[in-house]
């Protein structure tokens with residue numbers, strides 16, 4: 134195995150490679166062009182019995198692994214939601230790996246816990262949440278929402294369902310039909326049962342319809358069911374729709390129901406005062422999650438969860454077996470009592486580097502720039518006779534489709550757009566993903582990669598137009 138004295142020279146060659154990667158990432162095909170099995174068949178079936186030099190492994194990384202990598206850091210990546218990184222984030226991640234710290238309890242690395250408290254409070258200020266909200270960093274929004282679903286379950290049962298189970302308790306949860314599948318999963322895992330997740334209909338902009346929500350709650354109360362929690366979304370995965378949080382919060386208050394807000398992607402935009410103006414009642418939520426690993430330039434994984442009353446979370450998750458008892462016992466600051474997992478990565482370090490090195494103003498500017506680029510792309514679509522918006526743009530997300538005239542049947546358009554998407558992605562020049570809106574196969578253009586500039590958007594549009602000519 135490599136020795137400490139060789140670390141430097143090896144590491145320098147890694148840093149050289151990474152620096153080159155950052156400079157040339159946009160030259161790679163964005164979506165990996167391999168087929169299933171291509172990578173595996175180039176890897177040995179059995180582990181090596183004697184150690185191999187780092188150079189050999191590194192060479193295989195470059196020659197075998199990289200061709201099978203989809204380049205999320207390419208400014209030509211417009212698929213899904215981004216998984217953004219940035220230089221300060223990567224630098225911090227190197228340090229995190231070197232320290233290899235377990236941030237489960239305060240004593241297991243006091244700086245990890247205290248930095249997390251401070252950075253989470255910075256973020257709280259950046260999105261203008263009241264001081265009573267406290268924060269914790271999770272790996273993903275899925276885990277944050279599961280934590281909210283379970284904490285809501287505990288609160289309504291007087292913190293008894295952890296001990297006695299949910300049995301036949303008629304707990305009811307509400308979300309819109311556009312809600313992310315992580316909520317469906319959370320409901321299953323938490324023992325609530327999918328049948329008790331009420332999917333409320335949406336308005337024409339695909340935000341939750343608050344009147345239907347209230348009707349569902351009233352109906353459930355009439356049937357002796359127990360309304361427990363509403364999950365509202367700021368930025369749905371399909372179209373980036375925004376549920377009317379203000380009205381939903383009033384309903385949550387009226388019926389004493391937990392309000393969880395899933396803002397996994399769009400939450401980063403809450404740093405913009407002009408966006409916050411559009412969202413009312415955020416302060417009335419019980420919990421909020423968003424992912425700096427999506428739109429705040431912090432490499433995966435980094436999902437931040439704010440909770441108004443941290444006791445609810447701690448009463449739900451606190452477990453202190455003998456081997457975890459410490460003389461300093463200050464359970465409130467032991468972050469393992471805030472979530473499912475015991476072991477925790479030192480994630481606050483990269484967020485600290487990002488916020489300090491960018492500065493809040495630059496973070497805002499990048500997000501604004503992304504939204505402006507999406508506006509520009511929206512105009513390109515609107516001005517081209519063969520393309521149309523399927524819904525109007527939300528933040529940095531444009532949903533559109535190819536619609537040449539004449540077209541006979543609806544199904545043809547779906548097939549046409551399906552092949553258009555594959556044709557675009559096979560070029561490697563741009564990467565887009567899709568959604569289905571009212572039975573329409575729709576292309577999603579998410580313009581939020583850290584380094585995306587206007588030229589990338591223009592080139593992507595030209596690629597899309599050229600590809601549409603090939604499939605006619």
Ligand SMILES: *Cc1c(COP(=O)(O)O)cnc(C)c1O
Pocket residue numbers: 214272273274275276313315366368369370395396397398424436
């Ligand atoms: C991406 C996304 C999620 C899931 O995020 P993970 O961090 O990957 O679990 C949940 N909800 C919404 C609205 C999302 O966009």
